[in-house]
Amino acid sequence: MDTTTKPAEPQFDIEFSVLITCYYEENSIDEFYRRLSATLNSLHRSYEIIFVNDGSRDGTWEKLKAIFAKDPHVHAVLNLFKNSGQLAAGTAALNESRGSALVYIDSDLQLAPEDLP
Numbered sequence: 001m002d003t004t005t006k007p008a009e010p011q012f013d014i015e016f017s018v019l020i021t022c023y024y025e026e027n028s029i030d031e032f033y034r035r036l037s038a039t040l041n042s043l044h045r046s047y048e049i050i051f052v053n054d055g056s057r058d059g060t061w062e063k064l065k066a067i068f069a070k071d072p073h074v075h076a077v078l079n080l081f082k083n084s085g086q087l088a089a090g091t092a093a094l095n096e097s098r099g100s101a102l103v104y105i106d107s108d109l110q111l112a113p114e115d116l117p
Helices: 029-043 060-070 086-096
Strands: 002-005 016-022 047-054 074-080 101-106
Touching: 002 060, 016 029, 016 086, 029 047, 029 060, 047 060, 047 086, 060 074, 074 086, 086 101
Parallel strands: 016 047, 016 101, 047 074
Antiparallel strands: 002 074
């Protein structure tokens, strides 16, 4: 498993961690991320985002690394070497989370990020 995490930041309370599993989302991850970020920023609460690429062989991993590089709220991106399933991907994200509360969501846009609040 490849893991990219940001160095530990000064201690502050993270209200919630958004744990996101991705599987062959190259064509939709940018829209998902844009909508999710807009929604989370509108809440004016502290949060972090953790993405897990669940073995996708398309360009999902490259796009996740680019998002990680530009957004300080993205605490980690993880790359599972093979498709391990939603539960395993969610567990990997959970291991990196620091929030007081957890939000699980897939990046396939079957659930609208705007519905989170």
